[in-house]
Amino acid sequence: MLRAAKLGTLRLLQRSGISARIRDSRWRQERLLILCYHGVSLEDEHQWRPNLYMPPATLRERFDALRRGGYQVMPLGEAVERLYKNDLPPRSVALTFDDGGYDFYRQASPILREFNYPATVYQTTYYSDYARPIFGIAASYLLWKRAGEVRQPRPDLGFRKSMDLRTEDGRRQVVTELEQFSMLEKLTGYQKNELLERLAGFLGLDYHVFVTKRLLQIMRPEEIAEMARAGFDIQLHTHRHRTPLEETLFRKEITDNRQRVVEASGRTPTHFCYPSGHYETAFLPWLEREGVISATTCDPGLASKQSHPLLLPRFVDTMMQPMHVFEAWLSGAGHLVSARHPAAVARANERAAVS
Numbered sequence: 213m214l215r216a217a218k219l220g221t222l223r224l225l226q227r228s229g230i231s232a233r234i235r236d237s238r239w240r241q242e243r244l245l246i247l248c249y250h251g252v253s254l255e256d257e258h259q260w261r262p263n264l265y266m267p268p269a270t271l272r273e274r275f276d277a278l279r280r281g282g283y284q285v286m287p288l289g290e291a292v293e294r295l296y297k298n299d300l301p302p303r304s305v306a307l308t309f310d311d312g313g314y315d316f317y318r319q320a321s322p323i324l325r326e327f328n329y330p331a332t333v334y335q336t337t338y339y340s341d342y343a344r345p346i347f348g349i350a351a352s353y354l355l356w357k358r359a360g361e362v363r364q365p366r367p368d369l370g371f372r373k374s375m376d377l378r379t380e381d382g383r384r385q386v387v388t389e390l391e392q393f394s395m396l397e398k399l400t401g402y403q404k405n406e407l408l409e410r411l412a413g414f415l416g417l418d419y420h421v422f423v424t425k426r427l428l429q430i431m432r433p434e435e436i437a438e439m440a441r442a443g444f445d446i447q448l449h450t451h452r453h454r455t456p457l458e459e460t461l462f463r464k465e466i467t468d469n470r471q472r473v474v475e476a477s478g479r480t481p482t483h484f485c486y487p488s489g490h491y492e493t494a495f496l497p498w499l500e501r502e503g504v505i506s507a508t509t510c511d512p513g514l515a516s517k518q519s520h521p522l523l524l525p526r527f528v529d530t531m532m533q534p535m536h537v538f539e540a541w542l543s544g545a546g547h548l549v550s551a552r553h554p555a556a557v558a559r560a561n562e563r564a565a566v567s
Contacts, residue, residue, distance in 0.1 A: 226536055226545070235281070235303060235543035243514040244295045245542060246288070246306045248526040252319035254427055258531055260356045266531040268319050274529065275327045277539055278305060287445060288332040288483060292506045292524070296517055305542065307331040308508060308526065310449065310485055312340070314426040317435045321444065333439065334449035334485035334508075337472040339430040347404045350428045351390050351411060355383045358415045369393070369411055433476040440477035447483040448473065448504065455490055459498050466502045483507070484522075496522050514547045 234240055251257055251265035258265040278285060283303040286294075291306040307324070309316050312335035324331050339346050355377055363375040370393025376382035390411070394404055412419035423429075431439065440446050451468035466484070473481050482505045486495075489510025499507055499522055506521045513525030527541045540546040 223536055226540060231540060231543040231545040234545050234548070237544070240514075240544040241300060241302045241304075242298065243516050243544065243547075244291050244300060244304045244306060245514050245544075246291075246308060246508055246524060246526040248508070248510060248528045249307070249309045249320070250311060250528075250530075251313055252315045252323075254315050254318060254425065257315075257353070257427070260353055262531050264530065265315075266529075268323060270531050271320060272323050272326075273535065274538060275323060275329065277535065277542065278329075279327065281539070281542055283542060285327075285329045287330040288447070288506075289445065292483075292515075292521065295515060295519075296521070298517055303542075308334060308485065310334050311336050311453070312431050312436065312446070312449070314429045314431055314435070317431050317439060318426070321439060321442065324444070325442070330443065330445065332445040332447050332483065334483075335436060335446050335469075335473055336430060336449045336451065336453045336487070337469050338452045340432055340436065340472065340476070342401050343429065343432055344401070344405045344423065345408065345428040346430070347394070347401075347408065348387060348391055350408055350422075352383060352387050353428060354408070354412055354415055354417055354422070355386055357417055359383070363414070366414060369407065369414065370396075433472070436473070436476035437478075440479060445483075446473050446477045446479065447481040447485070449485050450487050453487045455487055455492075455495065457492065457494070459494075462495065462498050463502055466499070466504070470502075486510075489528075491523065496520075512541075512547075512550055514544060 249266070249271070251261070252271055253265045253267050258267050281303065283305045284301045285305050285307060288306045288308060291300070291304055294300050307329060309320060309331060312333045316333060320331075358377050361377045363377065365371050365373055370389050371386065375386050377386070390407070394407060399407060409419045412422065436446055448466060448469050450465040451472070452465060454465065456462045456465065470481055473479075482503055484499060484504045484507040486507060486509055491507070491509055504522065506524055508524045508526050510528050511523075511525045512527055515524045519525065527546070529538060537546060540549070
């Protein structure tokens, strides 16, 4: 009911012309919209995870809306610097892509070049050195391919009970059991890949074809280098896509990540994105000690001069968002209507201020 009311309010603001006035206001000019994208489908990933992936046609529609609305798409570093100098141009937007998947290289980057839009890639790097699908999400995808089935136990795969693949919850439970099995057996990356191959065989899927298509894989060092040469901004996202709660381990994630980004791109990254949007107050001084200038969350909102630079909000755009909602966030109306943003970010800023 609440979501329906918000959607109705956004439509009303758009039809009445109020959204356009917000877009052209001084208030909007003092704010930066950072857009967050994850995956752009190589095949059917958007059907599997519509909250993470979108088809290329949808991304192109979003960029068409940016161009039609006269939005100024800026490099993230420049946009953040000008935000705090109170020197943003009207209708400022920055584009960010999390994880640095092969789909960015293959699908997103050609569309970005077509529109001549700069973008930041928050690059995780462990699987960049290991040219195989990411274990957990690859298992989830393979199981989804057999949605609607119930499979018999397979103790050698870690499944001692029947596998109910008919629901998302059932498939999620199977993935959890698979991950627990790999941890219990202390499997290496190569052994996890062998486990995925056995799972695919059990499900009647061709794992070789899956790997060859580069589905759910991270860009390799030479692809990161090519993207950097093309002008895309490669930044920090941790090495293993995790944020340990112990300072030494957390900072090692940053240093390992930075080392590989520097080796691939030839540039030193100073901007960061929290994996899965998870952040803690304790992370802020650790990031500062690592020389990180800005860090983005998945808290919805427009960034202002009052935003903590290590807790910058973003709007996570997915194919689940109707176009009028996307356009409302471009204008700033979405920020004003959102009930979640002020509480979430204000509390985070308060925690940061006393840390």
